[in-house]
Amino acid sequence: MGDRKLLYRVLLVSETVGAVERSPLMLADILGASERNNRRDMIGSAMMFHEGQAAMMLEGMRADLDRLIARLLSDGRHRNLKIVEDRPIVHRRVAEPVKLNAMSPHQAGEYLGGRRLDQLAASVLERLLSCDGLRVSSCAV
Numbered sequence: 001m002g003d004r005k006l007l008y009r010v011l012l013v014s015e016t017v018g019a020v021e022r023s024p025l026m027l028a029d030i031l032g033a034s035e036r037n038n039r040r041d042m043i044g045s046a047m048m049f050h051e052g053q054a055a056m057m058l059e060g061m062r063a064d065l066d067r068l069i070a071r072l073l074s075d076g077r078h079r080n081l082k083i084v085e086d087r088p089i090v091h092r093r094v095a096e097p098v099k100l101n102a103m104s105p106h107q108a109g110e111y112l113g114g115r116r117l118d119q120l121a122a123s124v125l126e127r128l129l130s131c132d133g134l135r136v137s138s139c140a141v
Contacts, residue, residue: 007092010058010065011085011125013118014078016049030077031098038097043068046099046129050108053117054078057129059092085122093130101129 019026027049038045043060058065072078103111111128112120120128 006062006088007059007090008062008065009085009087009089009093009126010069010083011056011122011129012058012069012072012081012083013053013055013125014072014081016052016054017077017079026077027100031100034098037068037071041068044092044094044096044099046094046096046101048101048103048117048129050103050112050117055117055120055125055129057094057126059089059094082118084118084120084125093126101131 034045034047037043038060041060041064043058043064045056045058047054047056049055058068060068069081069083073081117125
């Protein structure tokens with residue numbers, strides 16, 4: 001167990017079950033729950049859905065992140081959850097309780113080069129989830 005006062009960053013990837021990324025209603029449900037829970041627990045998060053996978057960067061206190069990961073492991077919309085990186089950090093890269101990034105097909109080709117999210121190195125995944133140029137607010141929904 002780490003120091004309770006330290007911040008941690010966890011990068012994870014999972015397979016999505018069903019039509020999570022294609023259903024506006026399911027996506028709104030995920031974003032709403034994430035907003036409430038993460039605001040309460042002071043967790044910053046960025047997420048992205050792409051071709052049947054979800055990638056997330058979570059930042060916060062160890063106990064809060066552990067509770068969130070436990071909820072994700074029991075969430076039927078995810079399977080094969082893989083923690084790509086889990087480390088202490090000095091400062092946050094994501095201040096918002098939930099930030100959704102989206103890629104156009106052109107951006108996916110440029111950034112991913114045919115790779116799936118679970119094939120990306122931790123440093124690449126972190127940069128991708130930290131990128132403000134991929135904000136869903138700048139994309140047509």
